[in-house]
Amino acid sequence: MDETSHRRIVIGDVHGHYEGLMILLEAIAPGNNDQVYFLGDLIDRGPQSAQVVDFVQQSPYHCLLGNHEQMLLEVHKKRVSTSKLEQAWLSNGGHATLTSYKDLIPQNHLDWMLSLPTYLDLGDIWLAHAGIDPRIPLEKQTANQLCWVRDEFHHISEPYFPNKLIIIGHTITFTLSGISPGKLAQGQGWLDIDTGAYHRKSGWLTGVDVTNHLVYQVNVFAQALRILPLAAVVTKFNPAP
Numbered sequence: 001m002d003e004t005s006h007r008r009i010v011i012g013d014v015h016g017h018y019e020g021l022m023i024l025l026e027a028i029a030p031g032n033n034d035q036v037y038f039l040g041d042l043i044d045r046g047p048q049s050a051q052v053v054d055f056v057q058q059s060p061y062h063c064l065l066g067n068h069e070q071m072l073l074e075v076h077k078k079r080v081s082t083s084k085l086e087q088a089w090l091s092n093g094g095h096a097t098l099t100s101y102k103d104l105i106p107q108n109h110l111d112w113m114l115s116l117p118t119y120l121d122l123g124d125i126w127l128a129h130a131g132i133d134p135r136i137p138l139e140k141q142t143a144n145q146l147c148w149v150r151d152e153f154h155h156i157s158e159p160y161f162p163n164k165l166i167i168i169g170h171t172i173t174f175t176l177s178g179i180s181p182g183k184l185a186q187g188q189g190w191l192d193i194d195t196g197a198y199h200r201k202s203g204w205l206t207g208v209d210v211t212n213h214l215v216y217q218v219n220v221f222a223q224a225l226r227i228l229p230l231a232a233v234v235t236k237f238n239p240a241p
Contacts, residue, residue: 007034007211010127012193013066013169014038016046016096018055020197020205020220027216027225028207030061037120039169040066040129040147044093045198046220050100050109057112065116066129067147067170068093073113076105093198118146125210126161130170131190134160155239159189167208169194174202176237182217184208184230185237192237 009028014021030036040063042056043049056063071089086094098105118141119128131153132138133145150171153160160166166189173185173192181202185192195217196202203221208214213230 007031007209008122008125009034009036009207009209009211010125010167010193011036011038011207012195012205013041013197014046014052014205015041015044015068015093015198016049016052016100017197017205017220018046018048018051020218020223021052021055023223023225024205024207024216024218027218027227028209036061037127038063039127039167039193040064040116041068041169041194042066043072043097044068044089045096046093047096048100049097050105053109053112057109062120063116064120064127064129065113065118065143065147069113069116070143070147072097072105073110076110118143121164124164126164126166128166128168131166131168132160153190154187154192154237156188156190161189164189166190167210168192172196172199172202173235177240178238179235182233183235184215184233186234187237187239191234 042052075086075089128146130147131149132141133149133152134156171192172194173179173183174181176185179185182195182204193206193208195204195206197205197220203219204217205220207216215228215230215233217226
């Protein structure tokens with residue numbers, strides 16, 4: 001099989017960087033037989049959240065619910081402008097999202113976000129935004145676990161699934177001990193591909209061609225593109241005892 005046939009491509013947290021996403025997708029060039037999956041957090045922090053959501057919503061691609069979409073939906077549901085929840089969302093990038101929408105988020109975008117799944121099981125690959133709480137059976141996991149979990153998941157001593165690789169975003173890889181900016185982090189049965197597109201310390205937006213073990217990265221600030229073998233970009237995460 002050549003490198004453009006029947007690929008499975010997973011894209012990390014975009015966070016409103018529409019122009020960087022367009023450069024990334026142009027390089028990946030998904031074909032009709034390829035499957036593309038976004039891990040959530042399309043919105044917040046970056047300047048073009050509205051454009052990112054509009055593009056992904058109208059595309060044939062798949063997308064998961066991220067914690068930033070979840071925050072926006074909770075704020076909209078409560079409709080209380082002084083709520084602590086709204087202030088938390090605004091201080092975590094929501095202001096940039098509202099600006100990109102000119103302060104009015106259309107109902108069709110909200111309805112679409114509300115329809116997003118919290119995980120996708122692709123057989124040998126399992127996708128979630130943040131991971132999975134290793135203390136809880138799969139059937140009892142909630143959106144809060146799947147969109148927000150961090151340390152409990154990253155520090156698991158053995159894979160949650162014996163025969164599935166969990167691919168996640170949510171936690172910027174360089175915030176994990178021993179991981180440099182732009183690198184992917186690999187733990188026990190999981191791979192973190194959120195390389196911090198919005199963060200000045202990194203700027204890298206990552207897409208992984210799981211089929212061909214290739215990593216596509218665009219630096220959203222320098223608009224630089226690189227394509228590397230997966231093995232060259234992955235660093236093993238060794239949690240402190």
